[in-house]
Amino acid sequence: MTAVQGTAVDLPTEDGTADAYLVHPADGGPHPAVLFFMDAFGLRPRLRAMADRLAGAGYTVLVPNLFYRQGRAPVVELPAFIGPEARPGLFERIGPAFHALTPERAMRDAGAFLRWLAQCPAAAGGPVALTGYCLGAGIALRTAGTYPDRVAAAAGFHGSHLAAEDPQSPHLSAEHITAELYFAHADQDPSMPPEQQERLTQALTAAGVRHRCEVYDGAQHGYTQADTSAYDPEATERHWEALLDLLKRTL
Secondary structure: OOOEEEEEEEEEEOOEEEEEEEEEEOOOOOEOEEEEEOOOOOOOHHHHHHHHHHHHOOOEEEEEOOOHHHOOOOOOOOOOOEOOOOHHHHHHHHHHHHHHOOHHHHHHHHHHHHHHHHHOOOEOOOOEEEEEEOHHHHHHHHHHHHOHHHEEEEEEEOOOOOOOOOOOOHHHHHHHOOOEEEEEEEEEOOOOOHHHHHHHHHHHHHOOOOEEEEEEEEEEOOOOOOOEOOOOHHHHHHHHHHHHHHHHHHO
């Protein structure tokens, strides 16, 4: 792993300014870019650490605060460790920001983030990769379908409601996707039940999208997040292997 350099940056959007974390190898050269979509707990030390690990593998990584309309990160105060007893209260406080991030707003923001990366000296030219966690997995899927010419690869981990019976479900963007995809579901995740897993796979297959969808046995929703009780070290390392393999092939 190479040395990395991280900094806070501000990203102009159509609706204001999104704070974000940018990290890249400290060698001064441009590197392939990865747009990292956060989970519902938001931009915080755990996500910065994950971005640092990606950057150490040779990528320029941008992690925007998707809830910037409600303020700079952290939008809600988080405990150092998020256990089961903290979740109900946290989700109640996060709820307004979560519901304010409509699909339309999320895609306007994604376009702004992609434009910013296209002008970033630390980012190499050409298409980027996406990775998303929890709510970010759905945003990655939508972004791949909304901006197909800018996205070479997209990955999603412990995503929620990716293929719901909803006219705005993320899987309905499949017909527009040209990127290669990888999605890893948790088998202990009621927000992504087997019928939605199958619906997502069917939609991607029907659209001719290059993809691989897997289920991580024994994993819970949020398995990559070491600051929560859902953390699963084995599943997290499996996620890193799959993500880095996808990036190596496509960027």
